[in-house]
Amino acid sequence: MSAVVFDLDGTLVDSAPDIQAAANRMLEGEGLAPLDLPTLISFIGNGLPKLVERVMRTRGIDPARHEELTQVTLAHYSADSSDLTVLYPGVRAALQALQAKGYALGLCTNKPEAPARDILRALGIEDFFAVVVGGDTLPVKKPDPAPLFTAFEALGEGARLYVGDSEVDAATAKAAGVDFALFTEGYRKGPVEQMLHKARFADFAELPEIAQALLTAG
The missing domain is CATH 1.10.150 (DNA polymerase; domain 1)
Incomplete structure (x- = not known):
């Protein structure tokens, strides 16, 4: 999958x-x-x-x-990990569309695992994710590729895509040898052009088509 x-x-x-x-x-x-x-x-x-x-x-x-x-x-x-935290527009619909296409979904974050799960639960998207790897799940954090490898291994064999917003995410994907889709409206520090990515998007409505194109390429 x-x-x-x-x-x-x-x-x-x-x-x-x-x-x-x-x-x-x-x-x-x-x-x-x-x-x-x-x-x-x-x-x-x-x-x-x-x-x-x-x-x-x-x-x-x-x-x-x-x-x-x-x-x-x-x-x-x-x-108080979710009092002021909100989903970016279109996230829930994109997750639903990706799940409907049959893709397995996971989370790999440098946030400690417990508050990460609390946020997913509070925002009503926890059930989309078959695996959650947090910043304290392993002895190392991103951009070390081990957390990302752990997430993908839990999801099984198949094509792989990582979606993130930052230089750390881009470096993690590169280290793991995984295609990277860049959400341009997050917390990156520098210009988009300086970040290695296979695709980029500003609207989550674009992501399902991007994912399908990258996951079926070749």
Whole structure:
């Protein structure tokens, strides 16, 4: 069965406001100024520990407190991971169309697995995904290809497509030797033209046809 695996943050969901809220609650506890949304978005992509590291560096916090403050931020985020998070337009219909075409669907994200599953459940799309690989499911995170390999292996043999929004996702697909479809409206840092991708789209209504073309090519 051919399979499509998705990134989560910036791909299926706009989750930055909830991540910002968790990071700012941590900073508030330290008596420090909050971060604006564009700054927070620039920190997304390599998992929560890296995001917290960047937040700490921006606010001049002792790096020795990284593990402690990562856990504080995770606790804030886990308590309210879906209050402000929304699906991008057309996501649900695209997932339904891909499932109707017979494709197996999975998720591979650098977000910790428990909050990732909470978001899928809260937004009513959990049942679309046969496998969820989070940033803490394995000892390594994207762009290491192991999480993506794990997701595809759980879905079985067949053609493979990864869908994401960022440089990290593009690098992961390249490392895994998997075709990459780029959602251009997410959290990427640089120009689309500088990212390796087989196809790109700004509207999820385009994705089912893109997936069919790539998964049946050759």
